[in-house]
Amino acid sequence: MPQKIAAGNWKMNGLRAARAEAEAIAAGAPEGVVTLICPPATLLGAMPEGLTLGGQACHPAESGAHTGDLSAAMLADAGAAWCLAGHSERRTDHGETDADVAAQVSAIWTAGMAAILCIGETLEEREADRTLDVLFAQLDGALPEGATAANTVVAYEPVWAIGTGKVATPDQVDAVHDALRGRLEDRLADGGQVSLLYGGSVKAGNAAELFALDHVNGALVGGASLRAEDFLPIARALAAS
Numbered sequence: 001m002p003q004k005i006a007a008g009n010w011k012m013n014g015l016r017a018a019r020a021e022a023e024a025i026a027a028g029a030p031e032g033v034v035t036l037i038c039p040p041a042t043l044l045g046a047m048p049e050g051l052t053l054g055g056q057a058c059h060p061a062e063s064g065a066h067t068g069d070l071s072a073a074m075l076a077d078a079g080a081a082w083c084l085a086g087h088s089e090r091r092t093d094h095g096e097t098d099a100d101v102a103a104q105v106s107a108i109w110t111a112g113m114a115a116i117l118c119i120g121e122t123l124e125e126r127e128a129d130r131t132l133d134v135l136f137a138q139l140d141g142a143l144p145e146g147a148t149a150a151n152t153v154v155a156y157e158p159v160w161a162i163g164t165g166k167v168a169t170p171d172q173v174d175a176v177h178d179a180l181r182g183r184l185e186d187r188l189a190d191g192g193q194v195s196l197l198y199g200g201s202v203k204a205g206n207a208a209e210l211f212a213l214d215h216v217n218g219a220l221v222g223g224a225s226l227r228a229e230d231f232l233p234i235a236r237a238l239a240a241s
């Protein structure tokens with residue numbers, strides 16, 4: 001079975017006082033689920049022991065003259081075991097392409113971390129009936145050779161559902177995850193074991209129906225991961241699924 005993963009992406013939110021929420025998340029994380037938080041990199045070193053951590057993005061190079069950037073090795077050194085790659089906000093804000101994302105995923109693996117590769121279609125692409133074409137192109141272009149269920153998780157995050165309160169319907173998520181599972185099985189020897197996460201306005205109130213779907217192995221949560229009282233019920237719904 002793919003691992004169950006409840007991942008929180010804090011994005012550009014959180015000062016040192018956020019440690020209290022992280023402590024509550026670490027203390028309340030249920031058995032049987034990888035509960036992980038991707039805080040801003042400034043907070044990685046301030047997070048409590050025992051909380052699984054991820055970075056949000058990295059530069060593909062190991063080190064060098066890249067002012068303001070962070071290497072995968074730096075994130076790992078600061079305590080991250082996972083790192084996001086290809087989040088749509090990075091693609092939009094920083095113009096990251098699939099080739100850029102593939103280089104980051106390789107760097108994440110080299111640093112000994114597992115990558116959470118984010119893919120997703122825009123509303124315009126969905127309305128033009130191009131959803132699966134777009135997702136397959138992102139998956140093929142951004143996932144390098146060498147991917148396994150141990151070093152890679154794929155997060156489906158429809159761009160139109162991120163931070164909008166507009167969650168994809170179970171039917172929409174089911175159709176996409178089913179197709180992604182097939183694509184991963186075709187490409188990877190252990191593609192059936194790769195965890196597939198859904199992200200986009202996941203909340204305690206909609207988590208259980210998403211986790212009931214065949215190929216939804218967890219969630220990548222933005223806004224509702226900032227507070228333990230919002231995030232823990234999602235992790236518990238996953239544990240119970």
Ligand code: 13P
Nearest residue numbers: 009162163200201222223
């Ligand atoms: P929201 O849960 O705030 O919609 O964000 C989802 C997301 O982008 C997680 O990476």
